[in-house]
Amino acid sequence: MGKMGLRCLVFAVLVLWSFSSMVKGEDDYKYFTWTATYGTASPLGVPQQVILINGQFPGPRLDLVTNDNVILNLINKLDQPLLLTWNGIKQRKNSWQDGVFGTNCPIPPNTNYTYKFQTKDQIGSYTYFPSTFMQKAAGGFGALNVYARSVIPVPYPKPAGDFSLLVGDWYKTSHTALQQILDSGKSLPFPDALLINGQSQSSFSVNQGNTYMFRISNVGLSTSINFRIQGHKMKLVEVEGSHVVQNMYDTLDVHVGQSVSVLVTLDQPPKDYLIIASTRFTGNVLNSTSVLHYINSVSPVSGPIPDAPAGQFDWSIVQARTFRWNLTANAARPNPQGSFHYGKITPSMTIVLANSAPIIGGKQRYAVNRVSHIDPDTPLKLADYFNITGVFSLTAIQSSPSDGTPSLATAVLPTSLHQFIEIVFQNDEDTMQSWHLDGYDFWVVGFGLGKWTGASRESYNLVDALTRHTTQVYPKSWSAILVSLDNQGMWNLRSAIWERRYLGQQLYLRVYNPIQNFANEYDIPNNALLCGRAVGRRH
Structure with a gap:
């Protein structure tokens, strides 16, 4: 090999090494x-x-x-x-x-x-x-x-600090005693308290003039919350993986299973201020307060706790409609290459899921389309992989509501990889609902009162609807989402309200492709635990 060829070879090796180093x-x-x-x-x-x-x-x-x-x-x-x-x-x-x-x-x-x-x-x-x-x-x-990776810009300056606030309702009763209550066929009592980061009160120290990120997650079992900071505005910048249009809010509703991120600029006189979370849509309101402590504070917290909005459901629906996708932000999100726009695709399937709270066998249960889910002895994913029959049926639950007697069954709905589908959550009850889909985010395109019909699509936001993984469903109302089924597998679609999920208000979407292809789905892990009828199977 001549000198020129050797130099080319060395250059190529250096380029490959540099590229692999960057990737790593x-x-x-x-x-x-x-x-x-x-x-x-x-x-x-x-x-x-x-x-x-x-x-x-x-x-x-x-x-x-x-x-x-x-x-x-x-x-x-x-x-x-x-x-x-x-x-x-x-x-x-x-x-x-x-x-x-x-x-x-x-x-x-x-x-x-x-x-x-x-x-x-x-x-x-x-x-x-x-x-x-x-x-x-x-x-x-x-x-x-x-x-975000260093090479991807975010649509706001780097904040001076980053706080995670885990807000949720809490019981003095142990988790095993709560489980026994549900197993006996009764509903859970009202929670005893609301906590922020596992405490009844905590403190966050900040410097006057700086801007901080507050990440607020509702990790509770059952109750929506309203979040606010005394004397301060909140700029909403991200919701469950999507950068959003940056509106300013005095107060935010966050429903069970949801997360939001806000920027707060410390532009008030140097003192201590209340951080407040309150239960929402409950007769008995629980409050949890923490302290926003200016490091140069000259006085402690003072004044009454600011009230949550009085408008209840109507106010909350109006606010929810202001959460919109930031279409100009360059960040990791669904369809990052812009190969399609969700609002220009006709769904190939519509699934309507109606929740209910039936008594089955003398015990309180919760159901979807008359089916209250029970987990089989073998995980559905393992049964599918090993072709174990009798674990689940693809006809146990229907894709739309129907009349009949509620029953217990293992609920699996069949779908296909690369389908684009519409899911409607129909809530005919007087209580607030919250629904989560594992493995996906989805476009929340509409909320509406009463019964959903095909004409309800006229109210959908098909331009800049927000993508997220959990959506609320208001009482006597419906919520609609669009989902691009680009993630093969067996995925849990569940009520985020844990009593309801535990007592059957869940199902699984089987996103299926008959041809095994590692480009679509990874193979079973070598360390996969085997149980039920999968024990002894080789993988």
């Missing part, structure tokens, strides 16, 4: 070892048992970057099986890591399981929590934040 730098591997144990905390002034992750309540904040590869070894030291689910993380081609009964065998006590997933093409504020039994009522939850 952008797609880092992050390793974690977490241990779940019981511990004692006193969030309401009385010692009670809680679930700790690495000794922390709430659990550790998981800070990641777009496209990070996460290797997380979870050691279960509880006396019950355990799964963590990553609320809002899309798990691209990887429902094996979803962390719910339908996809994973629970981790038995005194054993471990290593989750392996990537935050592919995502940014935003998310959470994690136990999906097994009623463990969420005892803790085990935490914040999961995905930051």
Whole structure:
């Protein structure tokens, strides 16, 4: 080889090395070892048992970057099986890591399981929590934040600080006692309190004149919240992975399972101010207050607690319609290449899901289209992979409401990979509902009163509707979403209100492709736990 050829070869090697180094730098591997144990905390002034992750309540904040590869070894030291689910993380081609009964065998006590997933093409504020039994009522939850890669700009200056606020209703009663109440056929009582970051009161220190990010997540079991900061405006900048039109708000409704991110500029006189979260749409209003402490504060908190909006449902619907997608922001989001616009596609399927609260066998249950879901002895994902018959049927639940007697069944709806579908959540009850779809975000295109009909589509926002993973459904109302089924797998569609989910208000979307292709879905992990009728199967 001549000198010129050698130089070309060296140059090519250097270019490839440089490129691979950049790729490696952008797609880092992050390793974690977490241990779940019981511990004692006193969030309401009385010692009670809680679930700790690495000794922390709430659990550790998981800070990641777009496209990070996460290797997380979870050691279960509880006396019950355990799964963590990553609320809002899309798990691209990887429902094996979803962390719910339908996809994973629970981790038995005194054993471990290593989750392996990537935050592919995502940014935003998310959470994690136990999906097994009623463990969420005892803790085990935490914040999961995905930051944009350095090469992708965000549509606001870098804030001076970044706070995660986990807000949720709380019981003095243990999670096992709450489970016994539900198992006996009764509903849960009203919560005892509302907590922020597992405390009845906390403090956040800030510098006057600076702007801070506040990530607010509703990690509760049942109640919507209203969030506000005394004397300060909030600029909404991100909702569950989508940059939004940056409107200013005095107060924000955040429903069960939802997360929002706001920027707050500390432009008030130097004193302490209240941070307030209140239960919404409840007869008995619970308040939780924390302190926004200016570091140069000259006086403590003073004045009454600012009230939540009095308009209730009408006010909340109006606000929800102001949450709009920022179409000019360059960030990780659905369809980042702009190959299609959601509003110009005709859905190939419409699914209408009507929730109800029937009594079945003398016990309180919750249902969708007359079916109250029960988990089988074998995770649906394993049954599908190993072709185990008799675990579920694709005809157990219908894709639209019908008359008849409610029943218990394993609810799975068949769909196909690359379908573009419309899902309508019909709420004929007097209570607030909240629905979440694992593995996806979706366009929330409409809210409306009464019964949904085909004519309701005339009110849809087909221009800049927000994408998110959880949507509220107001009483005696409907909410409509559009979903691009680009993520093969078995995905949990559930009520985010945990009593309802535990007692059957959930189902699974089987997003199916008959041809096994690793470009569409990863193979079963080597460390997959096997249980039920999958025990002894080889993979």
